[in-house]
Amino acid sequence: MQPYNKHQSIAALMNRSNVDTDQIIPKQFLKKVERSGFGIHLFHDWRYNEDGSKNADFELNKPAFKGAKILVVGDNFGCGSSREHAPWAIEDYGFNTIISTSYADIFYNNCFKNSILPIIATKKQLADLMGEISANEGVSFTVDLEKQQLTTPAGNGFTFEIDPFRKENLAKGLDDIGLTLLQTDAIDQYEAKHKQNFPWLWA
Amino acid sequence: MKKTMYEKIWDSHFVVEAPGQAPLLYVDRHLMHEVTSPQAFEGLRLANRKVRNPHSILATMDHCVPTKDRDLPIADPIAKKQIETMADNCQENGLNLYDMKNPNNGVIHIVVPEHGFVHPGMIVVCGDSHTATHGAFGALAFGIGTSEVEHVMATQTLPQKKSKTMLIQIDGELSKYASAKDIALAITGKIGTAGGTGYVIEYAGEAITKLSMEGRMTLCNMAIEAGARAGLVAPDQKTYDYLKGREFVPSGENWDKALAYWKSLPTDKGAEYDTTITLNAANIEPQVTWGTSPEQVTGVTSIIPAPEDFDDEIKRQACENALNYMGLKAHTKITDIAVDLIFIGSCTNGRIEDFRIAADIAKGTKVADNVTAIAVPGSYHVKKQAEDEGLDKVFIDAGWEWRDPGCSMCLAMNGDELTVGQRSASTSNRNFEGRQGKGGRTHLVSPAMAAAAASAGHFVDIRNL
Numbered sequence: 073m074q075p076y077n078k079h080q081s082i083a084a085l086m087n088r089s090n091v092d093t094d095q096i097i098p099k100q101f102l103k104k105v106e107r108s109g110f111g112i113h114l115f116h117d118w119r120y121n122e123d124g125s126k127n128a129d130f131e132l133n134k135p136a137f138k139g140a141k142i143l144v145v146g147d148n149f150g151c152g153s154s155r156e157h158a159p160w161a162i163e164d165y166g167f168n169t170i171i172s173t174s175y176a177d178i179f180y181n182n183c184f185k186n187s188i189l190p191i192i193a194t195k196k197q198l199a200d201l202m203g204e205i206s207a208n209e210g211v212s213f214t215v216d217l218e219k220q221q222l223t224t225p226a227g228n229g230f231t232f233e234i235d236p237f238r239k240e241n242l243a244k245g246l247d248d249i250g251l252t253l254l255q256t257d258a259i260d261q262y263e264a265k266h267k268q269n270f271p272w273l274w275a
Numbered sequence: 276m277k278k279t280m281y282e283k284i285w286d287s288h289f290v291v292e293a294p295g296q297a298p299l300l301y302v303d304r305h306l307m308h309e310v311t312s313p314q315a316f317e318g319l320r321l322a323n324r325k326v327r328n329p330h331s332i333l334a335t336m337d338h339c340v341p342t343k344d345r346d347l348p349i350a351d352p353i354a355k356k357q358i359e360t361m362a363d364n365c366q367e368n369g370l371n372l373y374d375m376k377n378p379n380n381g382v383i384h385i386v387v388p389e390h391g392f393v394h395p396g397m398i399v400v401c402g403d404s405h406t407a408t409h410g411a412f413g414a415l416a417f418g419i420g421t422s423e424v425e426h427v428m429a430t431q432t433l434p435q436k437k438s439k440t441m442l443i444q445i446d447g448e449l450s451k452y453a454s455a456k457d458i459a460l461a462i463t464g465k466i467g468t469a470g471g472t473g474y475v476i477e478y479a480g481e482a483i484t485k486l487s488m489e490g491r492m493t494l495c496n497m498a499i500e501a502g503a504r505a506g507l508v509a510p511d512q513k514t515y516d517y518l519k520g521r522e523f524v525p526s527g528e529n530w531d532k533a534l535a536y537w538k539s540l541p542t543d544k545g546a547e548y549d550t551t552i553t554l555n556a557a558n559i560e561p562q563v564t565w566g567t568s569p570e571q572v573t574g575v576t577s578i579i580p581a582p583e584d585f586d587d588e589i590k591r592q593a594c595e596n597a598l599n600y601m602g603l604k605a606h607t608k609i610t611d612i613a614v615d616l617i618f619i620g621s622c623t624n625g626r627i628e629d630f631r632i633a634a635d636i637a638k639g640t641k642v643a644d645n646v647t648a649i650a651v652p653g654s655y656h657v658k659k660q661a662e663d664e665g666l667d668k669v670f671i672d673a674g675w676e677w678r679d680p681g682c683s684m685c686l687a688m689n690g691d692e693l694t695v696g697q698r699s700a701s702t703s704n705r706n707f708e709g710r711q712g713k714g715g716r717t718h719l720v721s722p723a724m725a726a727a728a729a730s731a732g733h734f735v736d737i738r739n740l
Contacts, residue, residue: 089589089592089593090468090469090568090593092568092705092707094686094705094707094708094709094710095707095708095709098709098713099686099687099688099710100688102310102338102688103310103339103351103353103354103356103357103688104353104357105313105314105317105356105357105360106314106317107314107317107318107421117708117709117713146589147469147589148468148469148472148502151468151469151502152404152499152705152707153403153404153686153705154311154402154403154404154418154419154420155310155311155420156311156314156402156420156421156422159420174469174472175472176469176472176502177438177472177473177502177503177504178404178417178418178419178420178504181419181420181423182420182422182423185420185422185423186422235297235436236295237295237296237297237434238297240295248422248426248434249322249324249425249426249429249430251293251296251434252299252426252429252430252432252434253429253430254293255290255291255293255299255432256430258290258291258299259290259291259299259301259430259431259432262290262291262301263301263431266301269287270303270533270536271529271532272525272529272530272532272533273303273394275525275529
């Protein structure tokens with residue numbers, strides 16, 4: 073995984089709530105057996121017209137948001153299906169940061185496996201950020217994971233919370249499986265006990 | 276210390292907490308289907324890692340499989356490749372797979388309980404959010420992403436953060452034909468699709484203990500629609516009776532040991548939950564969703580709300596967007612909504628009990644003009660049992676299609692889908708935009724409500740039948 077470094081990037085605004093993973097990546101694109109190439113299908117049904125041309129009314133198609141790495145969205149982002157194709161598509165499109173008041177649990181977990189930082193804002197903080205982008209489309213924000221700090225030109229930045237282990241692994245781009253395999257002795261010991269306690273599962 | 280069932284399961288599966296890392300929990304059972312696993316197997320291969328406990332895995336093919344003409348090759352080459360990849364991955368790693376032509380095949384969350392693969396007190400995962408289904412047995416069962424699928428295959432563990440606990444207490448008695456589906460929808464309507472975020476829900480009360488195991492599975496299945504990764508129902512005699520004698524359930528001395536353990540699982544009297552919500556089952560009408568989120572739901576005797584009925588700006592906007600997408604006018608009576616297609620099936624409502632109640636209502640009726648009705652059993656076992664009971668004939672005589680098992684129109688990956696503007700009464704779990712086909716309009720209902728709409732051509736209050 074890529075380490076997550078401090079960066080300054082355009083923040084794109086998509087003021088929609090309860091965006092579900094079926095919208096992020098519609099099911100017709102879930103048949104692939106590869107992990108890459110989903111960015112082109114991100115928000116497909118909103119992003120493209122029937123004839124395959126870009127829908128000019130869709131937020132992310134605004135020229136001012138081109139190249140954005142930060143996505144600012146409404147409450148409860150990523151609800152619904154567990155499909156990791158959703159963060160794969162978000163990451164492949166070019167985003168590495170999402171800002172919302174809340175995320176569905178499975179989606180939130182999946183972000184950290186894909187070098188994406190989902191920042192949790194209060195309602196007021198989110199509204200202020202949305203106001204700042206609306207007034208100045210194309211504005212860039214700075215994200216500093218180390219200091220857990222978001223900074224904006226109009227001063228709507230804030231300090232955000234994140235679990236220490238998630239921060240560490242994201243910042244360093246650590247491989248979760250590799251970390252867990254360091255605990256193989258503990259897993260072996262647990263499993264030996266498990267066989268004693270629950271023999272019917274091993275019969 | 277007094278513990279909830281969730282805390283007991285957490286404690287018994289705690290492996291280790293390394294400094295600066297999340298606690299690792301041991302995973303007993305890992306369920307798989309073709310859509311969310313291929314990239315995980317690829318990851319294992321690239322890292323030269325092996326599946327730690329192949330016996331902990333049960334795999335099926337369900338999302339992409341055709342529900343008719345199954346003897347023909349799959350027409351969609353990308354779906355065909357995904358199906359073949361699943362078969363190759365399972366063979367290479369020595370995993371138990373119920374492939375498309377296996378008599379045990381079906382939707383993963385229907386198949387697993389049929390074989391007794393999940394027991395009370397287990398931790399169960401699957402790359403599928405409806406894994407919550409298995410909480411019906413008092414197992415902690417939740418959906419994970421594909422990276423986590425790979426993690427569990429390699430290590431048999433998952434780093435986890437402890438959830439908060441929510442008790443949903445439902446006393447009273449359901450009215451005639453109101454079902455577990457209506458409870459699930461009513462809860463989502465009450466607390467919203469983010470209401471359970473960060474929580475594991477435990478369902479309790481008279482109305483829950485009275486539910487069959489099938490009903491409890493329907494209820495827990497939709498915990499995720501209320502935002503909770505997992506739902507739980509305490510195991511009781513119904514649970515033990517359901518499990519006894521099934522393939523992966525212990526017998527003899529091991530049955531006695533397992534039973535003693537299972538009986539220790541229910542929440543201790545006096546244990547505390549972070550949040551408690553109460554509902555009275557008697558007040559739960561048959562439910563119908565009117566919007567594009569499962570929380571946009573109301574009782575069958577109600578009318579569709581108007582945006583201005585909501586105080587909250589976000590909900591008002593969501594209502595407006597939903598009415599626009601759904602092609603509905605505010606204040607229309609639910610019973611005046613005409614439907615084009617009926618779908619009974621899915622991991623939510625594809626079990627024998629669902630087809631029994633639907634057949635009970637479909638018996639002697641005819642599907643209305645211009646309406647298509649399809650019944651898709653959750654598994655070949657459900658299909659066979661229904662046929663043994665003559666239910667297939669009831670549906671066919673009434674003008675329904677009787678299909679082979681699969682996820683089918685729940686998420687429309689296999690070619691079964693709505694066309695633009697078509698309106699369904701569906702027993703599945705999600706009414707998101709485009710879920711059942713681009714431009715398709717989904718109303719989530721119980722099997723009884725779906726069956727009644729098939730012959731009427733619009734929603735009807737089944738309590739008056």
